[in-house]
Amino acid sequence: MALLEVDDLSVTFARRGQRAVHAVDGVSFSVDAGQVVGLVGESGCGKSVTSLAIMGLLPKQPGLRVGGKAVFDGTDLLQLDDRSRRDIRGRDIAMIFQDPLSSLNPVIPIGLQVTEVLTRHRGMKGDAAAKEAASLLDRVGIPDPKRRLKEYPHQLSGGMRQRALIAMAVACQPRLLIADEPTTALDVTIQAQILELLKGLVRDSGTALLMITHDLGVVAGMCDTVNVLYGGRVVETARRRPLFREPRHPYTVGLLGSVPRLDAGRGEKLNPIPGSVRDLLPWPDGCAFAPRCARRIDDCVGQPPELVHTYDGRSYRCVNPEPVPGTVPAPREEESA
Amino acid sequence: MFRFIVRRLLQLIPTLFGLSLLLFIWLRRLPGGPETAILGERGTPEMRAAIRRNMGLDEPILVQYGRFVRRMIKLDLGTSTSTKRAVTTEFIERFPGTVELTITAMIIAIGIGIPLGYLAARRRGRFLDHASVGGSLIGICIPVFFLGYVLKAIFSENLHWFPSSGRQDPTLGATRVTNFFVLDGLMTREWDAAADALWHLVLPAIALASIPLAIIVRITRASVLEVLNEDFVRTAEAKGLTEQTVRRRHVLRNAMLPVATSIGLLAGGLLSGAVLTETVFAFSGIGAFVAEAIGQRDYPVLMGFILIIAVVYVLVNLLVDLSYSFIDPRVRVR
Numbered sequence: 001m002a003l004l005e006v007d008d009l010s011v012t013f014a015r016r017g018q019r020a021v022h023a024v025d026g027v028s029f030s031v032d033a034g035q036v037v038g039l040v041g042e043s044g045c046g047k048s049v050t051s052l053a054i055m056g057l058l059p060k061q062p063g064l065r066v067g068g069k070a071v072f073d074g075t076d077l078l079q080l081d082d083r084s085r086r087d088i089r090g091r092d093i094a095m096i097f098q099d100p101l102s103s104l105n106p107v108i109p110i111g112l113q114v115t116e117v118l119t120r121h122r123g124m125k126g127d128a129a130a131k132e133a134a135s136l137l138d139r140v141g142i143p144d145p146k147r148r149l150k151e152y153p154h155q156l157s158g159g160m161r162q163r164a165l166i167a168m169a170v171a172c173q174p175r176l177l178i179a180d181e182p183t184t185a186l187d188v189t190i191q192a193q194i195l196e197l198l199k200g201l202v203r204d205s206g207t208a209l210l211m212i213t214h215d216l217g218v219v220a221g222m223c224d225t226v227n228v229l230y231g232g233r234v235v236e237t238a239r240r241r242p243l244f245r246e247p248r249h250p251y252t253v254g255l256l257g258s259v260p261r262l263d264a265g266r267g268e269k270l271n272p273i274p275g276s277v278r279d280l281l282p283w284p285d286g287c288a289f290a291p292r293c294a295r296r297i298d299d300c301v302g303q304p305p306e307l308v309h310t311y312d313g314r315s316y317r318c319v320n321p322e323p324v325p326g327t328v329p330a331p332r333e334e335e336s337a
Numbered sequence: 338m339f340r341f342i343v344r345r346l347l348q349l350i351p352t353l354f355g356l357s358l359l360l361f362i363w364l365r366r367l368p369g370g371p372e373t374a375i376l377g378e379r380g381t382p383e384m385r386a387a388i389r390r391n392m393g394l395d396e397p398i399l400v401q402y403g404r405f406v407r408r409m410i411k412l413d414l415g416t417s418t419s420t421k422r423a424v425t426t427e428f429i430e431r432f433p434g435t436v437e438l439t440i441t442a443m444i445i446a447i448g449i450g451i452p453l454g455y456l457a458a459r460r461r462g463r464f465l466d467h468a469s470v471g472g473s474l475i476g477i478c479i480p481v482f483f484l485g486y487v488l489k490a491i492f493s494e495n496l497h498w499f500p501s502s503g504r505q506d507p508t509l510g511a512t513r514v515t516n517f518f519v520l521d522g523l524m525t526r527e528w529d530a531a532a533d534a535l536w537h538l539v540l541p542a543i544a545l546a547s548i549p550l551a552i553i554v555r556i557t558r559a560s561v562l563e564v565l566n567e568d569f570v571r572t573a574e575a576k577g578l579t580e581q582t583v584r585r586r587h588v589l590r591n592a593m594l595p596v597a598t599s600i601g602l603l604a605g606g607l608l609s610g611a612v613l614t615e616t617v618f619a620f621s622g623i624g625a626f627v628a629e630a631i632g633q634r635d636y637p638v639l640m641g642f643i644l645i646i647a648v649v650y651v652l653v654n655l656l657v658d659l660s661y662s663f664i665d666p667r668v669r670v671r
């Protein structure tokens with residue numbers, strides 16, 4: 001059984017007098033123990049909201065409705081009361097966020113921000129907690145950890161801050177780590193270091209990692225399985241290699257095609273997906289991607305496309321998928337040839 | 338930290354120097370000159386000349402200024418023209434009353450304002466929020482003297498819960514040490530005197546606290562709302578910390594920064610501006626005394642008052658800066 005099984009998760013923000021916004025609209029995916037799973041998509045496709053819903057961290061506001069299931073180790077996280085959720089958060093499921101500076105409390109030393117997790121979930125206090133905190137900082141590659149414990153977030157560099165946040169997240173050896181765009185706010189060189197660190201931690205501890213990103217480079221370097229999200233729904237799920245080699249959903253194809261290439265000729269145009277995430281069709285009326293899709297046919301509109309499972313364990317939600325290369329040449333490749 | 342305090346105290350010197358210059362010029366520019374200020378309109382030319390000679394007004398202006406500064410340094414602020422007593426003595430007797438009143442008012446305003454502002458933010462859009470925001474608007478709108486009279490009418494004249502005027506019951510014959518009546522009572526172990534002085538403080542302090550309370554509620558509420566949306570609060574929640582830890586360690590501490598600044602400004606304002614409250618409650622503090630001095634054209638008193646207020650503002654702001662560096666490591670001073 002999977003460690004985390006998200007089934008038909010939906011998040012709706014309703015405002016009085018306005019149309020409800022379906023930020024997440026029936027997302028299903030699973031994460032096995034020790035696996036690295038990617039959740040990929042453009043801004044606004046519901047990646048972050050999905051992770052926050054799983055953690056129970058969505059801002060409490062009237063009009064917020066969360067539906068579906070998120071079963072972690074046999075318990076539906078969405079049904080838990082606030083107290084049991086707090087017990088699980090930070091201990092069994094931990095999370096790291098996008099902007100390390102704003103994610104750290106500016107007026108409290110790093111040390112306390114690490115030890116407070118140890119105190120809360122492992123009952124450690126005083127010297128024992130400080131010692132453990134120092135060894136955690138050491139583990140995530142922060143030099144001179146004893147001194148760093150007394151320092152404040154503004155005294156650390158961006159990479160060090162993200163390392164400190166990772167130290168807090170892995171403090172209780174969680175079984176699932178959710179990383180929401182952990183490298184977006186960092187320099188490219190630092191990005192690589194942080195990804196290496198995460199990879200190493202996951203490999204050594206057997207923690208499962210749910211990697212939320214818009215960066216296909218991150219996915220290529222880390223993930224075992226990838227879920228591509230569009231308009232609040234998973235449109236394609238595949239293992240990493242098949243996904244990159246032969247994407248089936250036109251949106252995945254578009255995502256891969258829009259990555260700038262270093263070996264592209266000078267003056268060659270980038271290849272973005274036309275339109276924006278805002279031009280989406282509500283799922284019940286058909287495929288949300290249809291308005292931007294190059295392979296749109298009449299069947300795309302009218303009813304939502306069913307999830308198609310293929311023999312090699314991948315699935316996509318499209319009535320006119322990209323043909324597997326080798327059988328019929330894909331139109332995009334024809335153009336570039 | 339110590340060097341910071343010393344540096345800030347040294348900054349007092351140029352401030353006071355500039356102020357002394359302003360005061361000196363002001364004194365010379367008084368309508369009819371200082372002698373008219375002292376004698377009034379009816380002095381004969383001979384009397385004027387005598388005063389000018391006595392006060393050294395016939396000497397060169399720089400010599401006069403030098404003497405003026407020397408007297409300031411010796412804390413000799415001259416003699417009140419209305420009470421005929423040394424201004425310094427008057428202030429030593431009265432200023433502690435105002436300080437006591439201000440401290441009590443600020444304790445009330447902070448003690449109620451911060452929790453109320455916090456709760457309003459947490460219950461945003463619900464009854465408590467609307468009630469406290471609306472209430473604080475009323476608090477700002479009601480003139481202090483009006484509130485003072487209403488409190489007096491209800492709680493002292495009708496219900497007889499609190500005394501209506503004065504700082505202490507004179508029949509107690511309390512011993513004076515510092516002129517802080519509550520402190521004196523505690524120091525001399527005259528418990529009844531301390532309690533009575535405290536009792537006299539309640540109504541004026543409530544009246545005086547109304548505006549600072551309203552401001553603190555609003556600033557706290559706005560600040561907490563802002564902090565609640567910060568990423569680090571989400572991080573704290575993601576760590577599974579208890580609600581109490583999140584609230585105290587992560588929300589309140591960060592939300593206190595703007596509140597600390599406003600508390601400093603408010604406290605300075607109260608020390609200099611308790612005139613109405615003190616007058617309504619016949620509370621013999623500096624405010625009521627100065628209000629009278631203005632009417633009597635008692636220039637030495639006004640001058641001393643301006644000097645004291647300047648010093649108070651500098652000191653209060655020093656305290657605010659110190660508290661700031663205590664709360665926020667990013668502005669920590671070395």
